[in-house]
Amino acid sequence: xxxxxxxxxxxxxxxxxxxxxxxxxxxxxxxxxxxxxxxxxxxxxxxxxxxxxxxxxxxxxxxxxxxxxxxxxxxxxxxxxxxxxxxxxxxxxxxxxxxxxxxxxxxxxxxxxxxxxxxxxxxxxxxxxxxxxxxxxxxxxxxxxxxxxxxxxxxxxxxxxxxxxxxxxxxxxxxxxxxxxxxxxxxxxxxxxxxxxxxxxxxxxxxxxxxxxxxxxxxxxxxxxxxxxxxxxxxxxxxxxxxxxxxxxxxxxxxxxxxxxxxxxxxxxxxxxxxxxxxxxxxxxxxxxxxxxxxxxxxxxxxxxxxxxxxxxxxxxxxxxxxxxxxxxxxxxxxxxxxxxxxxxxxxxxxxxxxxxxxxxxxxxxxxxxxxxxxx
Amino acid sequence: xxxxxxxxxxxxxxxxxxxxxxxxxxxxxxxxxxxxxxxxxxxxxxxxxxxxxxxxxxxxxxxxxxxxxxxxxxxxxxxxxxxxxxxxxxxxxxxxxxxxxxxxxxxxxxxxxxxxxxxxxxxxxxxxxxxxxxxxxxxxxxxxxxxxxxxxxxxxxxxxxxxxxxxxxxxxxxxxxxxxxxxxxxxxxxxxxxxxxxxxxxxxxxxxxxxxxxxxxxxxxxxxxxxxxxxxxxxxxxxxxxxxxxxxxxxxxxxxxxxxxxxxxxxxxxxxxxxxxxxxxxxxxxxxxxxxxxxxxxxxxxxxxxxxxxxxxxxxxxxxxxxxxxxxxxxxxxxxxxxxxxxxxxxxxxxxxxxxxxxxxxxxxxxxx
Numbered sequence: 001x002x003x004x005x006x007x008x009x010x011x012x013x014x015x016x017x018x019x020x021x022x023x024x025x026x027x028x029x030x031x032x033x034x035x036x037x038x039x040x041x042x043x044x045x046x047x048x049x050x051x052x053x054x055x056x057x058x059x060x061x062x063x064x065x066x067x068x069x070x071x072x073x074x075x076x077x078x079x080x081x082x083x084x085x086x087x088x089x090x091x092x093x094x095x096x097x098x099x100x101x102x103x104x105x106x107x108x109x110x111x112x113x114x115x116x117x118x119x120x121x122x123x124x125x126x127x128x129x130x131x132x133x134x135x136x137x138x139x140x141x142x143x144x145x146x147x148x149x150x151x152x153x154x155x156x157x158x159x160x161x162x163x164x165x166x167x168x169x170x171x172x173x174x175x176x177x178x179x180x181x182x183x184x185x186x187x188x189x190x191x192x193x194x195x196x197x198x199x200x201x202x203x204x205x206x207x208x209x210x211x212x213x214x215x216x217x218x219x220x221x222x223x224x225x226x227x228x229x230x231x232x233x234x235x236x237x238x239x240x241x242x243x244x245x246x247x248x249x250x251x252x253x254x255x256x257x258x259x260x261x262x263x264x265x266x267x268x269x270x271x272x273x274x275x276x277x278x279x280x281x282x283x284x285x286x287x288x289x290x291x292x293x294x295x296x297x298x299x300x301x302x303x304x305x306x307x308x309x310x311x312x313x314x315x316x317x318x319x320x321x322x323x324x325x326x327x328x329x330x331x332x333x334x335x336x337x338x339x340x341x342x343x344x345x346x347x348x349x350x351x352x353x354x355x356x357x358x359x360x361x362x363x364x365x366x367x368x369x370x371x372x373x374x375x376x
Numbered sequence: 377x378x379x380x381x382x383x384x385x386x387x388x389x390x391x392x393x394x395x396x397x398x399x400x401x402x403x404x405x406x407x408x409x410x411x412x413x414x415x416x417x418x419x420x421x422x423x424x425x426x427x428x429x430x431x432x433x434x435x436x437x438x439x440x441x442x443x444x445x446x447x448x449x450x451x452x453x454x455x456x457x458x459x460x461x462x463x464x465x466x467x468x469x470x471x472x473x474x475x476x477x478x479x480x481x482x483x484x485x486x487x488x489x490x491x492x493x494x495x496x497x498x499x500x501x502x503x504x505x506x507x508x509x510x511x512x513x514x515x516x517x518x519x520x521x522x523x524x525x526x527x528x529x530x531x532x533x534x535x536x537x538x539x540x541x542x543x544x545x546x547x548x549x550x551x552x553x554x555x556x557x558x559x560x561x562x563x564x565x566x567x568x569x570x571x572x573x574x575x576x577x578x579x580x581x582x583x584x585x586x587x588x589x590x591x592x593x594x595x596x597x598x599x600x601x602x603x604x605x606x607x608x609x610x611x612x613x614x615x616x617x618x619x620x621x622x623x624x625x626x627x628x629x630x631x632x633x634x635x636x637x638x639x640x641x642x643x644x645x646x647x648x649x650x651x652x653x654x655x656x657x658x659x660x661x662x663x664x665x666x667x668x669x670x671x672x673x674x675x676x677x678x679x680x681x682x683x684x685x686x687x688x689x690x691x692x693x694x695x696x697x698x699x700x701x702x703x704x705x706x707x708x709x710x711x712x713x714x715x716x717x718x719x720x721x722x723x724x725x726x727x728x729x730x731x732x733x734x735x736x737x738x739x740x741x742x743x744x745x
Contacts, residue, residue: 061532106618269394270391
């Protein structure tokens, strides 16, 4: 039977190729939509994890890192550093602003850091060495055609682009990084601060522990001694942000994925229908030669399953290449189509599609009359 | 030739219908995504659109509300009131924050309202009080339903707990719902002492809002003043610009999928009609007629797919309203036009392979048994 399927594939290689391509396109779409969803969550996770802290301290009652306002008193830093096992506590402040240039507008999250918490990977330029320098995400650089040394004016305060970073965006928003020394100038000189007390000078503390220190114990100790802050392991804070992302984007993304699965189901059904319809006569010959109804249906069902299996790696390649293309034209988005969870989920969906395709095949084959084989 | 093209296409109606359906769903992905972005953009501007003062006054360098931060000294309210043509000035505090309701979290515009300030509060109530007192909050009715909270239940904003005293209508959005609390509470959350976020300025009758905005900018230092129309336009543009790339990506992905499916279907279709094409060639039909036939067939499939997509989209709109009320969609004529153009491209690309196929058909095939 396998030999027969093999011969069938080779009989019209172009048809086999186009069938595979059509199925692969559908698989690629499902992988891509899943990869887009996964990428959104990964960006949220990376935003916290890339800060490089052993523990993160936020304002009491604040349980998220991104897109939330946390203000903690500056003097707490000294208290935290005095806790046994704490090596350093690095300040980090986040500000939300709108960047405008040439009639375009983009929201930007600005991270103000000191030694730790800055960008993790630069694609161009270097770290901040001079006053009033800024590192921007490559998505911003791409949209506004900015390069190293260019001015970056944010609410009337002029920065100079010192570096361009990658993997520094989340929630459809690119990040920018400045150092603490420039924060006061930024508040005072730009029109952003009529009342400087309204602006966060310290949002989070990134805690670095001494080697071998017990993270849980120190977290508990900080919680007990400093009531103004809540202490989080970075992975917990990242999980909170991912949960928030799921709640916000879940309905739309799940709806999109559902549409993707419906497209997949329909595409497999239509491909099955078309193949059987086109080979009605040769299938009738098989029936006339003594192949049973079930035998013929199993043959077609196996053919579908093999086609889907052959199309799967092709779908992976299509999704991977499209993901690369998306990252190239729109670096704000991270697409992870080859994430293992997405792959497994899509593969399982393909198995279900094969089964449904096989059921359709059985139904269609059962309707073929062997006497078609003898008609002119 | 045209007659043959159409007749042969509809000779297998189920095949034709299924192909159009698949193409329709691929196009639906494109329309759906754009509709969600437009729907959300519309929801994002719900607050400025419904409050609709003549002029918005904010910190210089700020031009909108969505994801923006604005602070101006509270004494500037008096300066604005002194400007000729100003009838009334209403200050509000505003913060982008996460609202925790039940076990759910939601991004929200949190608006702080001064005691007795009805000008900037909710414009339509489902139930309860329309003005929050100390420790009280008004949240969107839909958020209450999703989070399964009722009047008297509590929510959290930043690190403070609030009692729900009212549910407002038309204030829910996936990206930014609107929650109303008292000015004093929001001032505490934001650790403010003497600042407002925005001033809503109502002009005296007959005063041109754009001239008034200009006058405010000239008379009050370090503020920006925009007419309501400009302010709303800025917010809408920002929201839409955030989605432009995504819409583009989905358009490319949906187009590629539709092209590959139409290529497959047309290939199968042409394979079955090799003999017919050979006869046509033997009868003297030229290349142009046969190429046109392939293009017309691709065009018919994609256009039927487009119509299917539009029907499905309106059905999806109706179904999401009923079952997924948190997703708001807005189908615009521009988006349908764009998808129409994309469909034309699909037809052209998808017909290329069948064209090559038909060119290779030998007229002698017509005479073979």
